[in-house]
Amino acid sequence: MDLLLSEDEKRLRARVRALVDKNIIPRTAELDDTTDVAWDVAAMLVRERILGLVIPEDYGGIGPGVKATEICIVREELARGSANIDVLFTMQGLGSYPIVAAGSEAQKRRFLPPIARAERLAGYALTEPSAGSDLSMIETSAERRGDTYVLNGGKIFISNAGAAGTYTVFVKTDPAAGARGLSCFIVEKEAPGFEVVQQFDLSAPHCIGELAFKNCTVSADQLVGDPGSGFKIAMQTFDVYRPSVGAAAIGMAQAALEESIRYSSGRVQFGHPLIDNQAIQFKLADMATSLDAARMLVYRAAKLKDSGAARVSKEASMAKLFATEAAWRAIDEAVQIHGGNGVRRGMRVERLYRQVRALRIYEGASEIQRLIIARHLRQEYAS
Numbered sequence: 001m002d003l004l005l006s007e008d009e010k011r012l013r014a015r016v017r018a019l020v021d022k023n024i025i026p027r028t029a030e031l032d033d034t035t036d037v038a039w040d041v042a043a044m045l046v047r048e049r050i051l052g053l054v055i056p057e058d059y060g061g062i063g064p065g066v067k068a069t070e071i072c073i074v075r076e077e078l079a080r081g082s083a084n085i086d087v088l089f090t091m092q093g094l095g096s097y098p099i100v101a102a103g104s105e106a107q108k109r110r111f112l113p114p115i116a117r118a119e120r121l122a123g124y125a126l127t128e129p130s131a132g133s134d135l136s137m138i139e140t141s142a143e144r145r146g147d148t149y150v151l152n153g154g155k156i157f158i159s160n161a162g163a164a165g166t167y168t169v170f171v172k173t174d175p176a177a178g179a180r181g182l183s184c185f186i187v188e189k190e191a192p193g194f195e196v197v198q199q200f201d202l203s204a205p206h207c208i209g210e211l212a213f214k215n216c217t218v219s220a221d222q223l224v225g226d227p228g229s230g231f232k233i234a235m236q237t238f239d240v241y242r243p244s245v246g247a248a249a250i251g252m253a254q255a256a257l258e259e260s261i262r263y264s265s266g267r268v269q270f271g272h273p274l275i276d277n278q279a280i281q282f283k284l285a286d287m288a289t290s291l292d293a294a295r296m297l298v299y300r301a302a303k304l305k306d307s308g309a310a311r312v313s314k315e316a317s318m319a320k321l322f323a324t325e326a327a328w329r330a331i332d333e334a335v336q337i338h339g340g341n342g343v344r345r346g347m348r349v350e351r352l353y354r355q356v357r358a359l360r361i362y363e364g365a366s367e368i369q370r371l372i373i374a375r376h377l378r379q380e381y382a383s
């Protein structure tokens with residue numbers, strides 16, 4: 001794995017790992033058993049020059065541009081300590097990346113610095129009640145009226161709903177054009193007609209909810225890119241952030257692996273520690289091997305993106321698919337190694353078991369990743 005990372009990237013990993021060990025792992029239960037935003041941790045991530053990695057330095061962030069590899073490194077390490085802190089970090093990136101990738105200079109100067117400083121949280125609003133995997137079904141519309149656009153409709157399953165101040169929102173500007181008729185807008189929580197309808201509970205606490213746009217009026221200056229470019233912007237965003245979902249899954253499973261080694265070394269049955277059984281050793285070996293294989297795919301996709309490749313959809317889908325499925329299986333084995341304690345509410349592996357599940361669903365469920373990979377294969381091998 002180390003072969004894939006530069007010396008600077010290894011230093012970043014060591015820095016984030018040390019910070020997580022010292023400041024986040026001692027607070028995992030407190031941070032993850034709530035939907036409240038950990039503003040103190042957000043401020044720490046800003047101070048420690050970690051959160052700014054999702055924004056270029058010209059707009060208050062760090063480095064000349066957003067690097068997929070750095071995002072993956074940070075997510076893997078943060079998710080090892082706290083799923084909610086990983087979400088806090090990644091939503092600042094996911095919600096702002098459409099502006100980074102396609103926004104005007106004026107939009108970047110106005111909207112990115114407060115996100116880099118975590119003064120405003122970001123949200124990314126794509127999903128609707130009738131449009132999850134199939135984005136052509138998006139119904140929320142934006143109609144041009146003079147110097148403004150008027151948005152009507154609703155979004156569901158939006159992370160940071162209510163907590164975020166700045167959302168990138170994907171809506172139809174050309175209802176006849178399916179997914180190609182989508183456009184991206186920046187909507188602030190203060191916009192007239194913008195409403196957080198409700199927040200709801202998931203199996204693992206996560207700040208999430210439903211948004212409504214009722215004649216929500218935004219300036220025409222808040223259109224990101226050209227009308228009709230929304231689908232392309234959403235896919236560009238996924239190219240950077242999909243591998244990092246895999247990285248977060250690996251971080252969670254790494255925590256489960258470490259817990260399993262610790263637990264099976266201490267728990268005695270039949271006169272010896274569980275870890276002395278070859279069957280337990282094989283589980284641990286399979287968990288570690290699958291996580292390393294997942295890392296190869298995740299960092300390959302990220303490196304490819306950072307090398308300047310225009311699109312890395314196939315590699316990003318392979319990374320997300322394989323890593324989230326491998327992590328889920330590894331965490332399931334960790335629960336098994338813990339026996340009854342594995343399903344006791346509050347045990348680390350029990351929480352991880354609930355937390356990892358959503359990663360096979362959001363930013364494109366596993367089935368959708370397979371569809372994308374298969375579509376690329378057909379194109380590549382069609383005679």
Ligand SMILES: Cc1cc2nc3c(=O)[nH]c(=O)nc-3n(C[C@H](O)[C@H](O)[C@H](O)COP(=O)(O)OP(=O)(O)OC[C@H]3O[C@@H](n4cnc5c(N)ncnc54)[C@H](O)[C@@H]3O)c2cc1C
Binds near residue numbers: 126160208363367
């Ligand atoms: C924790 C969490 C956070 C989220 N955060 C956000 C967010 O911040 N912003 C946002 O916009 N959305 C967010 N989402 C929404 C998420 O992206 C969607 O849930 C996801 O895209 C799936 O859409 P859906 O739930 O409507 O499922 P559906 O599209 O209804 O799919 C249901 C099932 O059918 C399968 N399926 C669908 N079509 C096909 C097909 N053609 N072939 C085979 N199988 C198929 C899917 O893979 C899935 O297993 C979040 C979701 C969760 C759980």
